[in-house]
Amino acid sequence: MKYTALQGTKDLLPEDAPKWRYIEDKIREILSLYNYKEIRTPVFEQTELFKRSIGDDTDIVQKEMYTFQDQGKRSLTLRPEGTASIVRAFIEHNLGEKSPLVKLFYFGQMFRQERPQKGRLREFNQYGVEVIGSLDPLVDAEVIELGVRINKAFGLEGLKLYLNSIGCKDCRPAHRDAFNKFVKDKIEKFCQDCQLRLLRNPLRIFDCKNEKCIEALKDAPMILDFLDAKCKNHFKKVREYLDQMGIEYILDGRLVRGLDYYTRTTFEIKSEALGAQDTLIGGGRYDLLVSELGGKDTPAIGFAAGIERLFLVLEMQKKFPLEDERLDVFIAPLGEKEKSLGLKLLKDLREKGLRCDLDFLERSLKSQLKEADRQKAKKVLIIGEDELKKGKGTLRDMETKEQKEIEFEKLVQELIRA
RNA sequence: GUGGGUGUAGCUCAGCCCGGUUAGAGCAUCAGGUUGUGGCCCUGGGGGUCGCGGGUUCAAAUCCCGUCACCCACCCCA
Numbered sequence: 001m002k003y004t005a006l007q008g009t010k011d012l013l014p015e016d017a018p019k020w021r022y023i024e025d026k027i028r029e030i031l032s033l034y035n036y037k038e039i040r041t042p043v044f045e046q047t048e049l050f051k052r053s054i055g056d057d058t059d060i061v062q063k064e065m066y067t068f069q070d071q072g073k074r075s076l077t078l079r080p081e082g083t084a085s086i087v088r089a090f091i092e093h094n095l096g097e098k099s100p101l102v103k104l105f106y107f108g109q110m111f112r113q114e115r116p117q118k119g120r121l122r123e124f125n126q127y128g129v130e131v132i133g134s135l136d137p138l139v140d141a142e143v144i145e146l147g148v149r150i151n152k153a154f155g156l157e158g159l160k161l162y163l164n165s166i167g168c169k170d171c172r173p174a175h176r177d178a179f180n181k182f183v184k185d186k187i188e189k190f191c192q193d194c195q196l197r198l199l200r201n202p203l204r205i206f207d208c209k210n211e212k213c214i215e216a217l218k219d220a221p222m223i224l225d226f227l228d229a230k231c232k233n234h235f236k237k238v239r240e241y242l243d244q245m246g247i248e249y250i251l252d253g254r255l256v257r258g259l260d261y262y263t264r265t266t267f268e269i270k271s272e273a274l275g276a277q278d279t280l281i282g283g284g285r286y287d288l289l290v291s292e293l294g295g296k297d298t299p300a301i302g303f304a305a306g307i308e309r310l311f312l313v314l315e316m317q318k319k320f321p322l323e324d325e326r327l328d329v330f331i332a333p334l335g336e337k338e339k340s341l342g343l344k345l346l347k348d349l350r351e352k353g354l355r356c357d358l359d360f361l362e363r364s365l366k367s368q369l370k371e372a373d374r375q376k377a378k379k380v381l382i383i384g385e386d387e388l389k390k391g392k393g394t395l396r397d398m399e400t401k402e403q404k405e406i407e408f409e410k411l412v413q414e415l416i417r418a
Numbered sequence: 419g420u421g422g423g424u425g426u427a428g429c430u431c432a433g434c435c436c437g438g439u440u441a442g443a444g445c446a447u448c449a450g451g452u453u454g455u456g457g458c459c460c461u462g463g464g465g466g467u468c469g470c471g472g473g474u475u476c477a478a479a480u481c482c483c484g485u486c487a488c489c490c491a492c493c494c495c496a
Contacts, residue, residue: 007487059494063419081496110496115419117490126496193493207494258495268496275490282496306496334454367448369456377456384454398456 008114008122019320023154023310024107027127030150034142036105036129041085043109047075053084053289055260057200064112078111081259082128082304083286084293090132091295101133107307119277119309128283130302132290137234140265140285141241143301147269147281148247154310155319158272159280161248164255165235166203167227168263169288175226176202182220189216206254222253231264238265261286265301273313280313281305329356329415330377332368334384341408342383345393348412372398381411 005011012020028038047067054060066078079085086104089095095102107127114120129146131139144161151159167175183190183198183205190198191210198205203223205213227235242249249267257266266284274280283303290298314320329349333342342358349356357375359368365382372380382394392405395414406414 004487064494112495114494115492116488117492120495124496128496204494209492276492277495279496304496309496332455364449365454366452366456371456373456380456382454386454394455396455401456403455 006122008116010121010123018323018325019311019314020307022320023307023314024127026153027107027150030146030153031105031129034103034146036103039086039089039104039106040108041079041082041089041106043111044076044078045085045088047077049084049088049293050077050080052293053087053259053261054081058258058260060112060259064114066111066113079108080112081110082106082108082126083130083259083261083289083302086130087132087289087293087295087300090130091290091293096133096296096298099133101131103129103131105129117277118275119306119312121308125307126304127307128302128304130300132300133298135234135287135299137237137265138241140234140238140301141245141247143283143303144238144242144249144265144267145245145247147267147283147303147305150305151269151280151310154314155317156271156313157317160250160270160272162252162255162268162270163239163242163249164224164252164266165227165231165238165264166223166256166262166266166284167231171226171228171231172223175221175223178221178226179203179223186216189213201258203256204258206256217254223256224251224253234264257282257284261289261292263287267303271309271313273316274309277309279306280309324376326355327357327372327375327377328354329379329381330368330372330375331356331358331381331383332365332372333358334365334382335388338383338385338388341388342381345381345408345411349415352412352416354415369396379415 031038047065050065051061056062060080065080068076070076086106090102090104105127107125109123109125111123113122116122129143131143144163148159148161166172180198180202183194183202187195187198190205190213191208194205194208194210194213197208206217208214224235239249239251255266255268262284264285264287267282268279269281270278271280272278281303282305283301285299285301287299290296290300331342331346333339339358339362346356346358357377359371361367363371365384369380377398380396380398382396384394387393387405390405392407393411394403395406395411396403
């Protein structure tokens with residue numbers, strides 16, 4: 001085959017497109033209940049924006065971005081995530097001036113040049129929310145509950161919510177120092193990768209799946225023990241609100257996020273139905289990002305969710321509703337004149353809002369009925385020589401097999417009533 | 419970037435170890451059984467560079483080397 005979809009990209013075929021639409025519709029419906037407003041931003045931005053927001057030392061920026069030069073030799077990058085663009089737009093359009101609290105959501109494809117595997121593509125779709133303008137732990141709780149709620153609305157089973165707080169710029173350094181020292185002192189007990197992580201992004205050692213490292217980390221200093229009074233209180237409130245709403249979660253002091261902009265509350269929702277890439281939703285606070293990108297000091301929180309992963313779980317747990325796109329009428333013409341009459345009727349019926357189609361392949365009546373059956377047509381209008389002569393078509397009900405003759409002029413009327 | 423697995427018909431796969439008649443099955447598709455009537459059934463047909471390139475051999479889907487793609491995992495993350 002000469003041309004194929006590129007590695008890590010996928011075609012969405014007609015059989016799956018309705019499922020995709022189902023997902024989007026349902027999510028939109030819920031987001032509307034929560035009073036979130038949609039925002040759409042370009043798929044590419046200045047490279048610098050992502051470097052600034054995601055962090056120069058992260059893997060995303062280091063080796064996963066699709067970066068290219070445009071004709072003017074500017075460095076552009078296909079967005080690897082959604083938050084940076086939205087914060088950029090928030091600042092650029094002074095959205096914070098119009099109202100002090102902005103609740104946004106987005107859908108869109110993201111691009112990361114990683115090795116594909118189950119639940120991970122190079123071009124993938126995310127939806128996400130961002131709430132910009134409030135430091136109130138109540139907002140954290142609302143955002144987390146929203147994430148839980150959306151998954152619940154799809155009937156997903158086997159989900160777990162993990163929660164942590166990674167502190168702020170005041171309390172993180174103390175933990176970082178203590179943690180680095182802890183690891184350095186017993187560096188030989190950690191795997192190769194973790195020894196590298198210590199230099200790059202020490203907290204990610206918490207993510208290591210290596211048994212040795214997990215064991216070695218047993219008594220490691222946890223960020224939760226280092227939170228300053230404000231952060232501690234904030235986190236306490238978040239948990240209280242979640243408890244109030246009956247949201248179950250697992251307190252996970254090892255949960256650290258991979259993007260630099262996160263502060264305080266972080267959370268993930270994982271599905272046990274997925275493989276290694278099991279995070280359905282990941283998010284947290286990013287109180288410093290708006291000012292980091294040149295806006296006024298504005299606190300914010302949000303999450304991003306992988307739609308392909310949601311799709312996988314829905315498929316596995318058979319949670320897609322099976323609604324067929326049935327045809328109201330299928331027209332079966334048996335000759336040249338019949339075809340042109342059929343085309344006219346088709347137009348009239350469609351104008352009245354009926355879903356219909358006609359056989360374009362000049363097939364036998366038998367084949368045409370077969371086709372109508374495949375299309376799950378409710379009725380078939382047969383137009384042959386006899387019908388043409390009489391000025392009446394034969395209308396067959398595909399379920400009852402009843403047939404009646406009906407004048408072409410009255411057809412549209414009759415079908416609308418039925 | 420690293421490791422393992424898999425590439426044969428539109429789809430799911432058998433055949434490969436132990437090279438050898440026209441490369442198979444089920445599903446799908448088309449036609450006929452019903453000269454104008456679907457779903458079930460029966461009969462028949464079409465459809466394959468056996469991922470690609472090279473090598474070994476009288477002979478390669480089958481053995482060897484290379485290469486590409488996909489999948490899973492590491493890594494990373496949604």
